[in-house]
Amino acid sequence: MGGSVLVGHTLQVLASLPDEFADCVVTSPPYYQTRVYPGAEAVWGGREDCEHIFELKEHLPEASRFRTSKENGIGPHLNTRIYGNQTTKSGFCKKCGAWFGQLGLEPSPSLYLKHLLLVTKEIKRVLKKTGTLFLNIADSYDSKRLLLIPERLAVKMVDEQGWILRNDLIWFKRNAMPESVKDRWSRKHEYVFFFVKSRKYFFEQKRKTDERVERVLSSISVFPLERYSTKYPDGSKPASLSSIAGKRRLVREVAPLLFPQEEAREVIRLHHDHGRGPVPGDVLEVNTRPSGVNHIAVFPEELVLPLIEAGSPPGGLILDPFAGSGTTLVAAKLAGRNFVGIELVPAYAEEARRRLRDARPYHHHFKML
Numbered sequence: 001m002g003g004s005v006l007v008g009h010t011l012q013v014l015a016s017l018p019d020e021f022a023d024c025v026v027t028s029p030p031y032y033q034t035r036v037y038p039g040a041e042a043v044w045g046g047r048e049d050c051e052h053i054f055e056l057k058e059h060l061p062e063a064s065r066f067r068t069s070k071e072n073g074i075g076p077h078l079n080t081r082i083y084g085n086q087t088t089k090s091g092f093c094k095k096c097g098a099w100f101g102q103l104g105l106e107p108s109p110s111l112y113l114k115h116l117l118l119v120t121k122e123i124k125r126v127l128k129k130t131g132t133l134f135l136n137i138a139d140s141y142d143s144k145r146l147l148l149i150p151e152r153l154a155v156k157m158v159d160e161q162g163w164i165l166r167n168d169l170i171w172f173k174r175n176a177m178p179e180s181v182k183d184r185w186s187r188k189h190e191y192v193f194f195f196v197k198s199r200k201y202f203f204e205q206k207r208k209t210d211e212r213v214e215r216v217l218s219s220i221s222v223f224p225l226e227r228y229s230t231k232y233p234d235g236s237k238p239a240s241l242s243s244i245a246g247k248r249r250l251v252r253e254v255a256p257l258l259f260p261q262e263e264a265r266e267v268i269r270l271h272h273d274h275g276r277g278p279v280p281g282d283v284l285e286v287n288t289r290p291s292g293v294n295h296i297a298v299f300p301e302e303l304v305l306p307l308i309e310a311g312s313p314p315g316g317l318i319l320d321p322f323a324g325s326g327t328t329l330v331a332a333k334l335a336g337r338n339f340v341g342i343e344l345v346p347a348y349a350e351e352a353r354r355r356l357r358d359a360r361p362y363h364h365h366f367k368m369l
Contacts, residue, residue, distance in 0.1 A: 003317075003329060003339035005356075007349045009042050010321040013342045014122035021126040022340070023202065023316030026307055026328045028136035028299055029119070030104030032112050032149050033061050036086040037102060039345045044115045046098020054100045056091040061105060109147050113156060119321060120157055126319065130202045132311035133163075133195040136171065136299060144183075150191045157195065167194035167282050171303060175287045192284070192307070205280060205310045212267045216254050220247075304331040312337055326352025330359045 006013050030037065043052065090101025099111065106112040123133060137150045150168075157163040169192040179186040251271045255264040286303040308318055308331055318332035323341030325348055332339035333356060343349040 003332070003341070003356075005323060005326065005329065005341045005343060005349045005352045007343060007346050009344060010342045011044075011118055011122060014119070014126060014321055017126045017340075019125055020128045020131075021317070022319035023128055023131055023337075024308060024312035025123050025127060025131070025133045025319045025321070026136075026304055026311075026331075027123075027134075027320045027322050028324075029116060029322045030102065031138050032104055032106075032109060032140045032147065033142070034104060034138075034140065035061060036088050036105070037345060037348075038086065039347070040102045041088060041090070041100060042103070042344060044099045044101075044103070044118070046093055046096040050093060050096040050098065052093040052098055052100070053095055054091045054093050054098075056089040056100065058087050059090050059101070059105055060087045109142075109149060109152070113149070113153055116153055117156055117160065120163070121161055123319075123321065124161060124163065124197055127197055129198045130200060131197060132201055132203065133193075133197075134169075134307045134311060135193045135195065136190060136303075137193070138190040139187075150193070154193055163195045163197065164199065165193060165195055168192075169194055170283045172283050172285045173288055174285065192303075194311075202313055202316075203310055204313075212259065212263070213251075213271045216251055216258060216267060216271070219254055219258065220250050299327055301327055301331045301334070304328050305335055308332055308335045308337060323352055324348055326355045330355050333359050 030040075046052065088102055088105060090099070090105060090107075092099050099106065099115075103115055104112065106115065120133075120135075127133060135153075137153065139149050140147050154165055154168070158165055171190045171192050173188050173190075176186070176188040248271065252268055255267045255271075258264070259267060284303060284306070286300050289300060304327055308328075312318060314336050315338065317338045317340065318328060319340050319342075320328035321342045323329060323343040326341060329339045329341045329352060341349075341352055343352060
């Protein structure tokens with residue numbers, strides 16, 4: 001499978017892509033007031049024909065400021081190490097009102113959401129009618145108030161753009177960065193919203209065959225059928241593995257011989273459900289881990305891979321409009337999909353290309369609960 005990493009403003013690059021271009025979008029935009037990404041400043045909104053005159057001011061993300069470290073629940077030294085102490089400049093155009101700065105560092109949550117909605121509008125256009133969108137986003141605090149950024153965004157996407165929200169998946173991080181808060185619980189999760197644009201869409205979630213069902217079927221196949229099978233009430237014929245009804249009858253007879261009563265009932269039920277295990281739940285337990293990547297916000301490949309496999313056909317095209325160092329693209333390559341990534345910062349785009357060249361299969365380290 002192949003693809004490309006395109007460098008540029010995500011809105012401009014998305015606008016150059018054709019309608020119904022992608023099978024699946026998996027992305028994670030910069031979170032609100034969290035980090036500075038060197039070189040990620042861009043113009044948002046305003047008039048394209050305006051010769052902008054920006055009134056720029058120095059800006060440090062809320063999460064990096066020492067005066068708010070107590071509210072964030074971490075000490076000042078750790079706060080700087082996690083989020084950095086780099087500043088950036090941002091401001092509005094005096095002529096048309098456009099804003100220059102880094103996405104996520106807007107002066108208000110409402111402006112941040114407005115900019116994100118410009119992106120999700122374009123994503124909906126380039127996504128196929130049968131396509132899926134998995135959007136990872138976390139919340140932020142301001143003066144001890146949880147801002148409900150993910151919820152606000154999801155509601156606006158549904159109400160204003162017509163998206164259909166199928167799941168609000170929880171990414172549970174057992175090893176999340178500790179917080180020394182005393183007046184609330186520490187945060188160990190982020191959201192992954194599962195959106196579609198129409199009621200008929202591609203979705204093929206893998207469900208493992210239950211090992212206990214396999215054990216019952218193996219027992220039936222090893223021993224003579226007469227050991228387990230009984231005749232129908234009229235005495236006409238024994239149950240047979242050659243028919244679905246016969247196989248189910250044999251499973252009902254054998255399962256209680258191998259398992260306690262309650263467990264045997266569960267095995268019988270699972271076999272009736274085509275021998276598969278239960279549908280995975282909406283909690284994805286994936287620990288963060290050192291990435292060795294030149295990027296300060298990398299989510300795990302193990303988080304992305306099951307989303308791609310469920311939300312796109314083999315050989316389909318995966319799009320990430322905030323590609324960063326290329327985690328989504330690497331997972332797409334390993335899953336046998338084509339891919340297109342969009343990244344504003346050339347250094348991050350080059351890092352993504354390097355990771356794609358070096359991509360090797362790996363073992364899953366996640367659980368869907």
